[in-house]
Structures are given as structure tokens and as C-alpha cells.
Amino acid sequence: TGGITTVSSGNLTVCTHLTYKPFEFNQDGQTVGFDIDIVNLAAKEMGLTVQVVDIDFEQITTGAVFTANRCDIAAAGMTITEPRKQAILFSDPYFDATQALLTKTGSGITGLDSLRGKRLGVQTGTTGQEYATKNAEANGYEMVVFDDLPLGVNAVKAGRVDAAINDNGVLYDFAKDNPDTEVVAEFDTGEQYGIGAKKDDANATAIIGKLNEALATARQDGTYDEIYKKWFGT
Ligand code: ARG
Incomplete structure (x- = not known):
């Protein structure tokens, strides 16, 4: 995984706040959705398996989940805002709202x-x-x-x-x-959604780097459009 470490070895642990359909929701005992597909792109790239942790939304936007090492990244249909940027590191925007x-x-x-x-x-x-x-x-x-x-x-x-x-x-x-x-x-x-991670942390910055790469590739090769169609139908 190129020197990247994660809170649970072999996994990419992702904090979210359920239910926010179609971005994250449970179906047949599994958390699925647009956000899950996006983080899966990066996880695949790093050879990791996505594990979802459901948590209060404010624990994510304040960065508390990262300082407590509850997860590596957060994907929660979360808007990139100035105050949140003071507390967490955001990926490139991946969705307009x-x-x-x-x-x-x-x-x-x-x-x-x-x-x-x-x-x-x-x-x-x-x-x-x-x-x-x-x-x-x-x-x-x-x-x-x-x-x-x-x-x-x-x-x-x-x-x-x-x-x-x-x-x-x-x-x-x-x-x-x-x-x-x-x-x-x-x-x-x-508004624009971003994936969040721990601020001022080399490892988290590397993970977000991989995520940004995977996102850019998906936008180029049509995978992003496929994911969009899958959850929004157009
Ligand atoms: N985009 C809005 C925000 O960032 C709402 C996100 C709520 N997300 C969720 N998974 N409940 O404030």
C-alpha cells in the first residue's frame, strides 16, 4: 500500500452518517450508495477493503472521528465549507449540491x-x-x-x-x-461534497492523495458517470 497505514490493517475504515440515500444507506445488511462506490475506487487502488462506521454527523465535521482514530476517511455527502476546512482535510470536490x-x-x-x-x-x-x-x-x-x-x-x-x-x-x-x-x-x-480525513497528518494526506487520483481517473474513464447513473438514473 505504498507506506500508507490505516486504523485497521487491510481495511479502509470510512465514517459516515446513516441514512443519507442515495449517498449512504443500508440494503440487504450492507451499506451501499454513491459515496461508498467513490471510496471503493480508492480502496481498490490501495488494496484495502472498505469498512463503514456509522457515527453522528457532527463528530465528522468537527474532525473528532479522526483525532480519536475511529476511521481513516469520512464520506457523508459532506459539503466542503471554510469552518470545516479548519478542522479536517478535504479531498477534491466529487459532487455538486x-x-x-x-x-x-x-x-x-x-x-x-x-x-x-x-x-x-x-x-x-x-x-x-x-x-x-x-x-x-x-x-x-x-x-x-x-x-x-x-x-x-x-x-x-x-x-x-x-x-x-x-x-x-x-x-x-x-x-x-x-x-x-x-x-x-x-x-x-x-455546495460541493468532499471526502474528509485528518488534518496536518502525512498518512491521511497520502490517503486523500490516492483518493484524488482514483477520482480523476474515474472521471476520465467513464467510471464516475457509471456510478452517477447507477444512483441517480440519468
Ligand atoms: N451536505 C450537507 C452538509 O454537509 C448534509 C450532509 C448530511 N450527510 C449525512 N450523511 N447525513 O451539511
Whole structure:
């Protein structure tokens, strides 16, 4: 493996926060998804087997998982942001995203400005929560914080909140499987996902180097497009 060591020998241990379909979710007792396929490209290159660790999202964005040596890298549909860059090392961007709004189908809600006096679900520690917080005063909604994506989107389905904000990819995926819900707005937050690792660490930097190489190759040889099609269907 070219001098690279990992927290569990022979493995590439990957922290994530389940469930964030189609990026990471469990199917037939296995964690699968777009992110898993991306990290697998690098693992294969290094002769390692991917092992997934499910952990609170904030343990990842603060870098706590790396200082505690819980995993070698983190793949969690995680947006590259300035504050997070202070705490962790990011790979090259591998996916573009923007915030979006999910409601019950036919709700009449068209954006944050339709939510005055209503309840908006947000996912804890995410860029969606940050965006909703920034716009709360101007739009007069009440924020309800959920620990993961399924709790938020199912609260929309059940009518416990009027809308939920989250990344466009996961909300379109949910709406496709749940036609009683729909995505009614996208906000141009211009986000990019990166794979995270320990900052200022030669070994972690080498792993991210391999990941960046594998990603560049996959973009060139069509593998990236195949993975994209597999999880997004277009
Ligand atoms: N992209 C958003 C962020 O970085 C949400 C990511 C949530 N990921 C997850 N696996 N739960 O804040």
C-alpha cells in the first residue's frame, strides 16, 4: 500500500452518517450508495477493503472521528465549507449540491417565504440547518431539528412539519419513492461534497492523495458517470 497505514490493517475504515440515500444507506445488511462506490475506487487502488462506521454527523465535521482514530476517511455527502476546512482535510470536490425544500404534494408552499408561522424541519449540524437559520427571521418559520434525514422527511410525510430543507439529491430521491411528497424549491447555495480525513497528518494526506487520483481517473474513464447513473438514473 505504498507506506500508507490505516486504523485497521487491510481495511479502509470510512465514517459516515446513516441514512443519507442515495449517498449512504443500508440494503440487504450492507451499506451501499454513491459515496461508498467513490471510496471503493480508492480502496481498490490501495488494496484495502472498505469498512463503514456509522457515527453522528457532527463528530465528522468537527474532525473528532479522526483525532480519536475511529476511521481513516469520512464520506457523508459532506459539503466542503471554510469552518470545516479548519478542522479536517478535504479531498477534491466529487459532487455538486444545493439546498432544496420538500413538502407534501400540492401543499401550495413554494419557498421559504411561504412558511410564515409554519414548521420547517432541519437536519442537525448540516449546511441546510445553517441556511434555514440564516433566513429564519426574515421568513418567520419555526425550525424543528432532526438527528438524521429519514426523521425529517418522514415528518413531512406525516404532517408533523410543513416542509424540510436538505440537499437536493437526497430530497429528489425521497420524493421519487414517496409521490405524496415533492421538491418545490431549490436554493442556489453552490455546495460541493468532499471526502474528509485528518488534518496536518502525512498518512491521511497520502490517503486523500490516492483518493484524488482514483477520482480523476474515474472521471476520465467513464467510471464516475457509471456510478452517477447507477444512483441517480440519468
Ligand atoms: N451536505 C450537507 C452538509 O454537509 C448534509 C450532509 C448530511 N450527510 C449525512 N450523511 N447525513 O451539511
